[in-house]
Amino acid sequence: MRILAIIRQVLDAEESVYVDHRAIDLKGRKLVMDTMDEYGVEEALRIRERGAEAEIVVVGIGPERLQEALRSALAMGADRAIHVETDEEVDPIAVSGVVAAIARKEEAQMIFCGGQQADWDSQVLGAAVAEHLDWPAVTWTRKLELQGTRLTGQRDAEDGVESFEVDLPAVVTTQQDLNEPRYPTLPNVMKAKRKEIRRETLESFGVGLKVRSHGVEAQSRERLREVIDGRDAAAAAAQLLTMLREKAGVPA
């Protein structure tokens, strides 16, 4: 079987966000594979390690620098990568069309995708890919088990934890705590250098943009940052409650 893992390259979560001319300034900033997507790459590797015969292909859409994130996924253990190159900002629905076309061509049976992307804050990519392919999607998984073509596990629903059952092909979205992604070992980093990253152009997919971004604005909300010493707990509590009554009208 063939498993695709969709990855994005995003600003490291530890980095601060600076806005310059209505764009997020990425110059000199640390960019990484989106953590949410790492869980998907890891889970694909684990499925294989538990005995399923699978080729694992990572897929990404983005500028030249995306190569680094694709290499990280290859160093974790993925077999090869497909890089759809573009400098344009492509919205999730448009991206989903590209991924679906690749999935068809590659005859994929399973697609992993992060539950939410840390750049767009979008949650729809996985479901939208599934819709293009007329597949079911299992979102926000926290436990997965594959037996043959039957996938079972648990997911976070809005109001509880659901146990589910679905037959492949399917899209699966991942999140923190599904697993602990591995660090690439040095030999694997070396090996990854020789793995194939196939380049494709966005134009070759004939997918039109659906949404245009007119840029971003920093949220310059000033916080008061009045921080007091709490060693005298009663006095600190009293000061906090007074503030809550006076500034927020809380009947404390």
Added chain:
Amino acid sequence: MILVVAAHTDGRVSRSTFGLITAARQIGRSGPVTALVLGSGVAGVATEIAPYVDQVLVADRQELAQYDPQVWAAAAAQIAREGEADTVLLTASRSGRECSGRIAVKLDAALLEDVVSVVDQQGALTAERYSCLARVTERIEALSPVVVVAVKPGIFAAAQPTGVEPGEQYDVEIALPAARFRVTGKVGYASDRIALADADVVVSGGRGVGDAAGFERLVVRLADQLGGAVGATRAVVDAGWRGYADQVGQTGKTVQPKVYIAVGISGAVQHLSGMNKSRLIVAINKDAEAPIFRVCDFGIVGDVESVVPAMIEQIAVARLRRAG
């Protein structure tokens, strides 16, 4: 027409749906605001929503008893196409967002996801949304005439009844695909406490409360005293001290209460993205270097084990004094 996909639970229209109707009326597109009610045994839902909209389309079907984004998207897309809807609105809850992406693909439409504003400008829908872990506000424009909009809950005020006749109700015929995703069990998080999204005050606890008993003793009791909702960090949920329904952050809920009180929470960016729009942020943490202090309005550097009980006691005393 403007199609509003109504969300409902236990036979009642969800609060967020009334906000959707407000958004639908403010968009500035013409055509009747039409509610689409999908489900099984939903006559009551249709009647409840009718006074707020111009018309109601109802598909009351056994196969719709359980929510399935793939099936619901097929139903909503069919109705949108047949009714020539130019705008389809849904609540940007997790399930609503999942469904909205599928509808957009089905209709070959743009999706404006999780928006906090949306308006028609010379035929093009433009909107604002938060991105980059909710740290910036982005302005986006839909490039297709038909647009699917998932509206962030809690932003638009609830609509009032139109004041004229309730919207006419029509039953609609739809072809439903077979459900392929099977739910084989569920552990629900029933709670009679005020919902996170609806609360003016949210008290959230992190790993700093020590254990499940500490969470109960400090966070839950403080929330009780303040009439607030209870939130938790991912670390707390992973430790099993609280259910996932309480989680605030990137992979949990987004809240924007008047007051957010972070108890023993470090302030990781993934947590902040779920609460950084709160009007007033309070933090109690023993580590003066904790990142939460950089985004708070009022902070106490101290032990939650001494500060929080002192708060609980003083609130109780003040209440007695007021009552007496």
